[in-house]
Amino acid sequence: MKAVIAEIITIGDEILYGQIVDTNSAWMGTELTKIGVRVKQITSISDSEEHIVQALDDAKTRADIIIMTGGLGPTKDDLTKTVLTSYFHTSLQLHEPSLADVTELFKARGKDITELNRQQAFLPEACTPVRNVLGTAPGMWFEQDGKVFVSMPGVPFEMKRMMTDIVLPQLQAYFQTPQIMHKVVQTIGLPESILAERLENWETNLPPHLKLAYLPHLGNVRLRLTGQGTDKEQLEQELQQEVDKLEEIIPNHIFAYGEVKLEEAVGRMLKEKGLTIATAESCTGGFLAHKLTSISGSSAYYQGSVIAYHNEVKTRELHVKPETLQQYGAVSEATVREMAENVRRKFSTSIGVATSGIAGPDGGTSEKPVGTIWIAYADEKQTVAKLLHFNKDRLLNIEYTTMAVLNLVRQSLNATVEE
Template identity: 50%
Template sequence: MVPIIRAEILTIGDEILFGQITDTNTQWIGSQLTDIGIRPVRKTSVGDNKADILDAFAAASERVDVIIVTGGLGPTRDDITKHTFCEYFGTELEINQEALELITAFFAKRGRAMTELNIQQAALPKNCTYIPNLWGTAPGMWFEKDNVVYVSLPGVPYEMKSLMEFEILPRLKAKFVSNIIQHKSVRTIGIGESFLAETIAPWEDALPAHIKLAYLPHFGQVKLRLTGTGTDQNQLDAELAEQVALLMPYIEEWVFGFDNDELETVIGSLLVQHQATVGTAESCTGGFVANQITNVPGASQYFEGSVVSYSNEVKMNVLGVSPQTLEAYGAVSEQTAREMAEGARTVLNTTFAVSTTGIAGPDGGTAEKPVGTVWIACATPDETFTQLLTLRNNRKINIELTSSYALNLLRKTILKTNLAIKG
């Protein structure tokens, strides 16, 4: 049996722990390792402290075959990764002539003078394999000890990615023979994680041992990720496809896509397919639904515009919501949501229009309509569909959840009126 090669990703830098920058490197590295059959099993972050870094090296070496280290390779005093590697491997720094030449050429090309700190970036632990960095001044390093590979990369994302793609991944593929790791995802919306788990329990219990399931919830959606491990790519693809086919009868009504599908891209494809258009009328979401739709390249083919009707005056004067409706039912009501959607469809001259009106919070709720009370609607040429949402006491989450549910209502409405659009 082909062994499973395990990896740990270690990020170094106080700026990550202090929340001053977002660690996007780990996610990208993890996906690249998986693509070559190496399984990431742990992520560790440590600050700019030598003792903590040494402890992290020692702990990781006991559980994985590959340790990918990012950060701490700059020219300033707080960048201590190279010095820490020297202590860990019992060696010392020396100027690597190949690295020095590359760094010198880097500065010369840009017409900049080198400082002593820049020169010291070419100082590397004697026992490392130098990895040239053609995109910056911090060299990569490769070490091996007790059958564990240690790779040190700069933390700057574009430099790290280039080194990984052109240097590290080919070297790892050449060194290790590993299983294929393949993912297949099913994207659902409108069903909670626990209810989803109960619904598919018979199918999940019957999964073969080499196929694992993960639940990944996010703003009203749950991604079901199947991860298969094997030695034959075609066989693994066929097995994952078979499991998805067995899963679908349990959850088909909640599935909106697969793998990298996003709700807004699925909607865009449906609208293009049927030569239909859409607009939005937004109150509590403040244009967030329109933002999601227009995040898709080519959205101008089907998106006409948006009315952010935050005040009742705009609801009445632009969208044509009746003053009597607002007086009798209030801005947060099924009736107002309905008239907003219908008014937007008329004003924007679209096939469909989506509306949102609610109490995002943290204030403004009442006993009758607490924070998180939201009405959404979707108007078509023939009818209007509405939905009540009872959300949380968190403004940001409420806005994102409302937008997600509004887009899903649009998706379901398009599918319901499929034949009418074709005609």
């Protein structure tokens, strides 16, 4: 079965000038993918007639579905409706239900409809209007030579509602779309290149209708396996078989399936095991605590932290021995072990974790260059410390360290720490 191809065109200078980030397209890409439509291109263009016409001409040579957002506002620089009217050789007509919707919207705000907004209810005769219950600009659905053109406002919540309620179901009905499925496998602890080497054999032997993508971010590599077929159940089964094989190849590096963050996965483990945690942070400066508490419901396992930026705080609040600091320095295995053990005791938690390192850009020495970082995990049975080396900028060193600590907790709870 031939894949149904879509292109997204966003219209408006604010995206081109970087004044807003285009989050609409990602959302639409996700939703279209889910119904088996393949998004082949996303194009952001300026509010200009010539440019809109060119983008439409280009898109229709490649795609079955052309979805436009933006340029439907009531002001002069909003050209989309005018351009579409001439593009489809049609003319504007008052669409009474749209006028009623807009009038109602203004009434609800205690205001009278303005002339500019009244104009928004005039729509191209050749289109099927797409109702907008949340704003003043209706959408438009055009059909030409078996292709569908949809125009919607760029306001995210209006567009999303129109897509969900009307456009996506209509597209599914119009193009009997093929089955597309995804499985996401979350890995941690192996850089992309090393992961790729380990998976090379498996990847090469994937059946041709299953595709693999590597999506790395801060040491967490998401593996996305995409399958296309006609039989949903069979596809699901095939994908699951490959995921099972994957689990055999890298059992210790998979922390979740689906869109789950590492801090969320660790949080779930702690919750399930009824464990609590506290952090003692030097170089991460609170970022580790922040990650743990960014998860709703984290108060079930997270107690608190001491951020000990100065050595004085390390000795006074975390009871690190002055001799330890004297003999080994703050960035050392001995210090970070004491920090983890002592914060655990201080907060009476099951687990204590600690970080101490040189985040940079200053503070490095030839013996301990910037990016030298010690982390530790302590529970009632054991204390494990690990030395890390990063060569990123300050913020990234902090973020990578935080991921490494979360992974150390995960591995310790699973008893799979690699020294």
